[in-house]
Amino acid sequence: MQPLLHDLAIALRAPTVVLSGRDGQIRGNGTQGLLHGDLRLVSEAVVTVDGHEPVPIGFEEPAADRGTFTGLLRHLGDPGPDPTVWLRRHRRVTASGVTEELELVSSAAEAVECVVELVLAADFASIEVIKSGESSSPLVPVRVDGGVRWSQGLVGAVVATDGGTTVDGGRVLVKWRVRVEDRVELHWTLTATDPEAPFVPGSAARLPKPVVEADDRRFTALLDRSLDDLDALLLAEREHPADVFAGAGAPWFFTLFGRDSLWAARLALPLSLQLAGGTLRTLARAQGEHHDPATGEAPGKILHERRRTGFEVHGMSLPARYYGTVDATALWVGLLYDAWRWGLPEAEVRALLPNLRAALFWITGLSDTDGDGFAEYLDESGRGLANQGWKDSGDAVRFADGTIAKPPVALAEVQGYQYEAAVRAAELLAALGEPTDGLLDWAETLRTRFRSRFWVSTSDGHYPALALDGAKQPVDSLTSNIGHLLGTGLLDPAESSSIGDLLLGPALSAGFGLRTMSSTNGGFSPLSYHCGSVWPHDTAVVVRGLHLSGQSSHAASLGRQLVAAAGAFDNRLPELFSGYGSADVSAPLPYPASCRPQAWAAASAVTLLVTFLGLRVDVPAGVVTLDPPRPSPVGALKVTGLPLAGGTLDVTVAADGTVTDLRLPPGLRRG
Template identity: 50%
Template sequence: MVEHSAATRVVNLQPALHELVTVLAAPVTALSATSGDITGEGATGVFAADLRVLSRSLLTVDGRSPEPVAHHLDGAHCVEFLGVCRGLGDPGPDPTVWLRRRRTALRDGLREEILVENVGAGMLEILLELEFAADLAPIETVKLGGAGPAGEHETGFRVDAGIAVAELADVRIRIRAEGNAEATADMLRWSLQIPSRATASVGWTLTVQDPGAVMGPATRLGLQNPVVVADDARLGRIVARSVADLTALAAATVEAPADTVLTAGSPWYLTLFGRDSLWSARMTLPLGLGPARGTLRTLAARQGTRVDPRTAEQPGKILHELRRSAFQAVDAFLPPVYYGTVDATPLWICLLRDAWKWGLTSAEVRPLLDPLERALGWIRDHGDADGDGFLEYVDEAGGLTNQGWKDSGDSVRFADGTIATGPVALAEVQGYSYEAMLAGAELLAAFGRPGAVEWRRRAADLRANFRAHFWTEDELGPFPVLALDGAKRKVDSPASNMGHLLGTGILDPDEAAVIAARLVHPSMNSGFGLRTMSTTAGGYSPLSYHCGTVWPHDTAIAILGLVREGCTEQAAELARGLLTAADAFDGRLPELFGGFGIDDTPAPVPYPASCRPQAWAAAASVVLLQAFLGLTADVPAGTVTLTPAPLIGGFSVDGLEIAGQPWSVRVDRSGVAEASPLAGIEIRGL
């Protein structure tokens, strides 16, 4: 029998996030223990985009750490920690000295206010100390469980005119004390005298200057903050928390600070991601055009121009990921500008059409028509390498093995659990491609450009080919398979990918009804949301990243598709589950959580390494609003349509936006709607 040491078993594990407290104001995010302390262990730290700029922040009172009692978030950017200082103040079991630590994430750093309260009978004399350090660890190193460039030793600070300063290459970190403090290279010290029934307040500020960063603060957001009042009170709470998180996740590239994008998620993905940013912008269109406008422009500026297998770049292709340096994952090496995605290009086209429908002006659309034609050209000339009519991908240079939204290496599996080999043609990508072809044709025709007839013909051919090649049957009946593998075999695991086909137009009504029934079957519906893979599949595990967990955005996309297909009962069932899950996570839906069923666990089980907040998870609440309203917009045609269904009782929304106009809607318990007027737009369905 071979024995393995504990040390051998735990080397370089990805740090857990689910018990950490996160505040952020992109591109800055701070993660700590529930005490507020940042130890540098695991993922704790203050990160500025892709660097950990503070790896230690330990607070003591007379040499002892306050005992944590509570913490609460105030929006997405601020948290207050409360700890008691036992052993100080009056004798007896009740604490008479406690400490509040209020942390606020800033777009260029972080500020912390520390309040010590003395309700004891006498004067309190204490030494308050804050120990700090920075390791400038790249985010991918932290994600892999490693340390910074100095190994176990943090980058040293020096004191300059009372300010602690650390520098490495071009990165400059400054820590400034507030109050009468002594500063050393690793410590701030305050000697405090606090009378009875009094409070002392001190603080400190961290600022970061990083000329090598690729992401920075956005100068404008363009996203409304709606107020939702509903019979189901959870809906309003969840929307409020989600919009706060979306606002905090907003950033921009340093070259175009006015073009807002929604970064993917904290802490691993606080940067531009093609697919994630596109979906997040698309899902938040009812709140404004800012993220859509910025995402379209930012990605168009980086659209592929050449064939480069190392970066997966191809002419017309939309990128996957932007970093300051190469990203070393567990099983992949990604260049700083990486194009390894099969779905971002059709999704870019769909977002352009949708943004136009929601009010993006002709003057804003016209500069994007050339990138549109190049994106359509990529679908025709590069996305279908073998000419079988389907978009597919294969990694050629050690990047991502799988290049759809389920991009882990084991995500595409046959029903027996066998992992498929490429080139892989994913089911949902064909739906995106079909919708993109028709969306592109609509835009080309509307703006007087040639090609609409060709793209409508190609779309019709794809629809027929999809029906002929992507359907199979199991003991529960027919369903679209997950994918076709490199040998054109059907990868026959029932998976949530089929939900993304709803509403794209690639299905007929009978096919949509079949998928609707499958999605709410107990094998797929956990009661908290839609599992990524059916429990009947050989590769299923409730804690597998893409083979059995629940991703809120995935469920939300299916819900919106179900409403568009007229399958409102199934949409309501999934929506209720997602509301239950969101409430269990205090309104801040994580990137993903365990696929355990509601009959198995009374509350959703966290996935330990899940990002939280995550942009498209937060945007899921906006999708729920749109689904409950049955809301569609066609501003070029001068119409907005409401087809609310009585899914969750009555509710009102103040703070939607159509074509730049604020808008309010109320729906009663029977599904009858009232809405404020929109200048120049007819509201149908009232």
């Protein structure tokens, strides 16, 4: 069974993540360990004092890459009920490993003497072994200059410490004999080497952090933590270290994912054009060139995921480079357009025009595999993802009665993405003096066809179906997918308004974000991965769409729900959480196997900031628009140092939503 993650302490700096109990101990249970890339190096790191484990009383995660754990040493110190000796375990994760400081503190009347012991083990288990709930045998360490080393192939891990070290079978034992009068500090470090890893730390770029103040401190706490997490998730290809992208999420998806990395970069605009450019170029280098049913590759198609080796879990067998995604290609075009609007230099945009042409070739031709005028997917290999939209679990596409749709499947939101890609590409190409090759006519034909085939009427209302199934029947469930159509241009204003009202209704709007499926539908479960849970990025995409379609009140209301939910997760929004509504629980409950942090969940906080400012930018036209919701959903809001067009934007919004102060970079004017 897949291990659970919700109760673990997690610290990371890409490509390393440490997952432990909240007492700081790493016991090798489930997912606990130090993972570097897709391998778990350390599977055990347990600290005892005189054979006793510290009694945990609390832990903190002050930053994405840090954890502090406090435990009592009740067998030491003065007699009586008050503890007088304790241990604080300070953990710092680096891109190449971890360093821990064990701080013994005493307020006892007399000095105490004790033996501190650290037991370490390593199994180098692959991520698919861990995710399947299986285990691997520990490796045998060997002594080397400077410490003790485990190795497997070219991958190695060396432990260095200021304590005495012995090797006992598959374990390393570190001992310190100490005398504590006030405090004593002990240290150990693990350093990983992995010369063949496909990805390296994205240290060429650190995300800028504008100063944000708001009356609602919950929002600033969420934003601060999200920016810290997003920064810690940055990776780059070994051969192109300057082209950073966001690894999708720790620990299961700590690598390049086309859809996830694209949405993370798009939601994070305007925070980092470097992240947008790096993501675009990294995926462009892997763009499909030929047809291969085994990998899903096709000319012009954008990659789904890339790992060190193939990935086999839960009956799937995915190759190291896998193209099983129906939406990443259009999302790549969308990010290119948005990045251009936010100020990506023209030279960088022009360098990607051949990739844009190739992507449009796939969108307008190859994505429609059966000639019905819609993009659809079908796993030809029989070993890949059965569903290839963002809801990619096997049971994600259901009719309103709960019946699972049969492939090939044409998803509603994918048609919106493709319409938007064609229209935005035409605008971009025209602005650069390039031919548009009938893109607008193609898009208008799709728009007309979508309106005639997708809309359904049920007891929930009139709305676009989730999809068309293999028999071209509308899959009539009411889902969050229709919210992704907002802002794409596929809908007219009346249709957008109608969908906005449905999304904010009680069946979809849980009080803590947007449910993936209406609570009125068959197959709904608040603890289903894609059929009733709440995904922060999904909610943020819809908030963004509501903002772009002029529904600022709905956008503010839905965005405020995410702010309210974040505190239940220490402001580190997970991949997803349960879809229980606020009428059922006082705070959202976890989806227990959810990744934390997740790149597009972290980037969602930036989209909330953009929405709460009512901010739209068109750098090529020199125009910045600010139209905040009224009243402001987080009270008075002040932003200083938001990067924009080689300068910064400073703005203050009053509690009533009025812009009271604005400073723009030279060359930009308020529209």
